[in-house]
Amino acid sequence: MKNNNVKIAKYDTKENTLLVGFPSNGLVGTFSISYLIHHLKMKQAGEIEIPDLPSTLFVEGGEILSPIRSYNKNNLFVIISDVPFDQYLAKEFALAVHEFCKKNAIKKIVIVSGMETVNPKKSVPKIYGLITHSVLDNILYNNQIPKFLDGSVFGTDAAIISVFRKTSIPALVLYAECHPFFPDPEASIIAILTLAKILDVKIDTHDIQNKIDKLRIQYRNLMEETIRTLQQQQEKKTRAPQIYR
Amino acid sequence: MRNDDDFEVGITLPIISSLFDDVEHRILSPLSCLREFDNHWMLEFDLPLVSKKDIKITFDENTVNIEARLKEKYSENKLGSVTKFEYFKKSIALPGKIDNKKTTAKFQKGRLEIKIPKKVIGHPVKIT
Numbered sequence: 001m002k003n004n005n006v007k008i009a010k011y012d013t014k015e016n017t018l019l020v021g022f023p024s025n026g027l028v029g030t031f032s033i034s035y036l037i038h039h040l041k042m043k044q045a046g047e048i049e050i051p052d053l054p055s056t057l058f059v060e061g062g063e064i065l066s067p068i069r070s071y072n073k074n075n076l077f078v079i080i081s082d083v084p085f086d087q088y089l090a091k092e093f094a095l096a097v098h099e100f101c102k103k104n105a106i107k108k109i110v111i112v113s114g115m116e117t118v119n120p121k122k123s124v125p126k127i128y129g130l131i132t133h134s135v136l137d138n139i140l141y142n143n144q145i146p147k148f149l150d151g152s153v154f155g156t157d158a159a160i161i162s163v164f165r166k167t168s169i170p171a172l173v174l175y176a177e178c179h180p181f182f183p184d185p186e187a188s189i190i191a192i193l194t195l196a197k198i199l200d201v202k203i204d205t206h207d208i209q210n211k212i213d214k215l216r217i218q219y220r221n222l223m224e225e226t227i228r229t230l231q232q233q234q235e236k237k238t239r240a241p242q243i244y245r
Numbered sequence: 246m247r248n249d250d251d252f253e254v255g256i257t258l259p260i261i262s263s264l265f266d267d268v269e270h271r272i273l274s275p276l277s278c279l280r281e282f283d284n285h286w287m288l289e290f291d292l293p294l295v296s297k298k299d300i301k302i303t304f305d306e307n308t309v310n311i312e313a314r315l316k317e318k319y320s321e322n323k324l325g326s327v328t329k330f331e332y333f334k335k336s337i338a339l340p341g342k343i344d345n346k347k348t349t350a351k352f353q354k355g356r357l358e359i360k361i362p363k364k365v366i367g368h369p370v371k372i373t
Contacts, residue, residue, distance in 0.1 A: 181278040182291040182356065213293035213355065217319055220276050220291075 014075055015107040019195070020097060022081040022156050023226040025114030026178030027219055031188035032112045033080050035208050036195060042071040048079060048100065050092045056083060068093070070100065076199065077104055082222075084229040090159035097160060101169050108136065109164065109171045110198065112191045113157050114178035115148075125177035125187045127194050132161055133170035140172075143197045148175055155230055181227055183219040185212045268328050273319065275311075275333045286343065286361045292333055293355040294319060300357060304345040309359060310336045342366060 021033025036042075047066035058065040071078040079100060085093050101109065117125060128148040129140045140147060153161065157173055164171040174194055178187035189205050196203040208215070266273050276291040292300065292313050299314040311334070318329040342364035351358045 179291075179356070181289070182276050186354075214319065216291060216293040216355070217273065218321075220274075223276060 016075050016077065016105050017199070018077040018079065018097070018101060018104070018106045018109040020079050020109055020111045020160065022093070023084040023222055024155060024157065024230070025116065025180040026176075026182065026184030026187050027223055027226065028114035028176045028178050028184060028188045028191055029112040030080075030082070030219070030222070031183075031185050031208065031215065032176075032191040032195065033078060035188070035192055035205075036203070037071050037078055037080065039203050039207070040073055040076070040201065042073040042076070042078060044069055045072040045077075046070045048081075048093075048096050050089060050096055052092060053083070053089060058082060068096075077106060084222075084226040085156050085159075086229055086232060087155075087159070090156040091163075093156060094159040094163040098163050098167060098169070106169060109160075109169060110195065111157060111160055111171060111173045112188075112195065113173055113175055114180065114184065114187060115151070115175040116180040117177040125184075125190050127177070127190050128175045130161070130173040130175065131170065132165040132172075136170045136172050139198055143194065145174070145194060148173075181223070183216045183223045185215045266328075266330065267334070271318075271329060271331045272334045273315075273330045273332065275313075275335055277335060277337055279337065279339070284363055284365075286339055286341075286363065288337060288339075288359045288361060290333075290335065290357040290359075291355065292352075292357050295333065295355060297352045300352065302350060302357075302359065304343075304348070305336075307341075307343055308336050308338045309361070310334075311357065313357075 019033055019036065021029035023030050046069070048068040048070060049066075050068065053067070056067045058067060065082075067083040068079065068081045071080070077100075079097055081093065097109070100106070115128070127145060129145040130148040130153070131137065131140065139145070153173075161171060161173065174191055176187040176191040176194075178184035185208055189208060192203055192205055192208070278289045280287045280289075288309055290311055292311075294315045294317060295313045296316055299316075301312045303310045313333040315331055315333070318331055321328050321330065339361065344362040344364045347362045349360045351360075
């Protein structure tokens, strides 16, 4: 039944928005954000430097690339990292993202990540949203994204949420159900389609659909490196004093 | 969290990375993950580009070996040199005794799940 008394403000797609992607469960953020950069033909705008990050550079077609880069097109900004972060670097990354937001008058950020599938027998993965400020409730409502209600968050997602919930810049984390230990480009398609609705842009996902199997092979090493980094964090976080073990 | 009959005890990845592809023999090393439940192990392999009929699973004591032929050759270009891979191959040694006669396997969406019951050894202790 339609409730005519409920008025939801139309989400302003014109205000500066930042998308953030980094290696996490299923590499959902990596696949979806890099696909968006490619599909929207966004231009690299700069690099994000984190002081304690071990010196790493990537070479692509002879071009030297920093592992953490920013991209821009009109009012849309992107920060993507090709390296996973341990708990110390995650905090530094979150602070660097906040600094970027202040410099570029960002009004809200959207982070794309993955969460382990609750029911692996389901044919289509679902996506959930976690928001730091209630002002983003309308994005969830208008795009029919169920709220992430219960569970624990750790790693880089948690570091970013912890930083932004204390600021005036609201953050939305999109969690796509995925296989946590294997690259899951299929789950990232759900994230891409959800981002397209939120940003009010048209995105054709045929390219990624055709490459699902090859991406799963190509990104094996990054997935393994990400799992090791995440497991180290969990082990450190859950280490109880000797007496309680 | 997963819907499984048993309580999950833990997750174990191979201690040493075995993602070293054998370029000479055109063999890729698949990602794998081992989860421990109270009465069985769940061993998963990510096998994209593979058909169920082309997977071979064998046991050697406590070691599970898998070999799978790719539907099409997978090409990788590194420093201008193209390598074409035709197979996935990996062996995983399980940390406990297993009952490989009751093992079952399932292949869905390019993921192989092998459920391996634990072997119960020992004798009951009487409480007085």
